[in-house]
Amino acid sequence: MAWIGWDVEAVDWELDKGMDLTEPEVQQKYLKLASKAKVSLVATPCDTLSKIRNRPIPGHPNPPLPLRDADHIWGLPGLGDRDRKKAEDGNKLVEFSLQYAEKVDEAGNGVLLETPLNSWFHQFPRKKKLVARSNWVQLQYWACAYLGARRKGQSLFSNMEEILDLEVPECGHLHSEREWKPWYCKDLKKWVYPSADEAEYTAMLAFAMAIKSTQWAIKHGKVKLKVPPMIQPVPAGSRLGWAELDPASVRSKAMRPMARFLGLDAPKRSQCKWLPVQDFAPVVTTRIQWPEVWDEATMVYIGRGYRCFLIPLRARQA
Numbered sequence: 001m002a003w004i005g006w007d008v009e010a011v012d013w014e015l016d017k018g019m020d021l022t023e024p025e026v027q028q029k030y031l032k033l034a035s036k037a038k039v040s041l042v043a044t045p046c047d048t049l050s051k052i053r054n055r056p057i058p059g060h061p062n063p064p065l066p067l068r069d070a071d072h073i074w075g076l077p078g079l080g081d082r083d084r085k086k087a088e089d090g091n092k093l094v095e096f097s098l099q100y101a102e103k104v105d106e107a108g109n110g111v112l113l114e115t116p117l118n119s120w121f122h123q124f125p126r127k128k129k130l131v132a133r134s135n136w137v138q139l140q141y142w143a144c145a146y147l148g149a150r151r152k153g154q155s156l157f158s159n160m161e162e163i164l165d166l167e168v169p170e171c172g173h174l175h176s177e178r179e180w181k182p183w184y185c186k187d188l189k190k191w192v193y194p195s196a197d198e199a200e201y202t203a204m205l206a207f208a209m210a211i212k213s214t215q216w217a218i219k220h221g222k223v224k225l226k227v228p229p230m231i232q233p234v235p236a237g238s239r240l241g242w243a244e245l246d247p248a249s250v251r252s253k254a255m256r257p258m259a260r261f262l263g264l265d266a267p268k269r270s271q272c273k274w275l276p277v278q279d280f281a282p283v284v285t286t287r288i289q290w291p292e293v294w295d296e297a298t299m300v301y302i303g304r305g306y307r308c309f310l311i312p313l314r315a316r317q318a
């Protein structure tokens with residue numbers, strides 16, 4: 001969103017441990033944003049909600065256990081203290097996400113929620129009630145069509161009908177049958193879960209969501225921004241071998257190339273403080289050295305570089 005020109009406030013426990021949305025006072029603080037934020041994108045942590053926990057892992061001496069089933073979506077009876085706390089925290093985050101989305105909707109602003117297709121999230125009564133509202137749409141897409149490595153069905157629901165353009169009903173890729181299999185890494189001496197690699201949005205998906213949300217906001221007079229053309233998903237082709245690549249190569253590391261591809265300028269720090277410093281506009285600086293010898297006195301910098309890159313006027317005149 002920031003690359004398109006939005007001012008963005010990110011709320012994420014990973015960025016700041018004070019943003020713990022299981023805490024009632026933190027929830028109250030952010031519920032106030034519901035009427036102010038013109039568009040909100042909500043991704044509820046799915047670690048306690050995924051049905052992947054209900055699949056056995058052969059050879060694992062201490063696998064993650066199921067926390068829910070179809071009759072006990074709020075948590076299985078008889079869970080140990082640690083697992084019960086996990087399930088309860090998951091419940092709080094689901095309820096907060098839905099309460100926040102209801103408030104955004106009632107304020108006339110746009111909201112988009114994203115969760116895996118195989119999540120217990122869909123069974124929560126409040127979720128069913130929300131998507132039953134007449135202005136809401138719901139769709140599915142395959143994350144691999146937005147350059148994810150593995151075949152992963154995802155769900156989006158929103159009061160912005162433009163989101164329907166993100167739909168990818170079929171996965172036509174070649175995938176490895178072992179791509180989701182957890183494995184024991186001898187070097188790290190721990191089990192590796194491929195689901196963790198796929199949790200973060202790919203750059204392609206992030207821009208596609210941002211583009212459609214911005215189109216909605218422009219149509220409803222919320223913002224005046226230039227919106228890039230829609231990214232087209234890739235629902236067919238081979239994904240063999242992709243699972244061995246660095247997951248960041250199609251995520252954080254792909255944000256800048258994708259933005260350039262779409263003709264977007266780098267955001268300013270004032271729009272979103274949490275982005276890596278390399279993403280901000282001031283770093284886009286070209287250094288020219290003539291003659292080709294490292295000499296601070298003769299270097300010339302072109303672009304909106306850091307102040308520390310500026311050379312004194314006396315040196316430049318020389």
Ligand SMILES: [Zn+2]
Binds near residue numbers: 145151
């Ligand atoms: Zn696929």
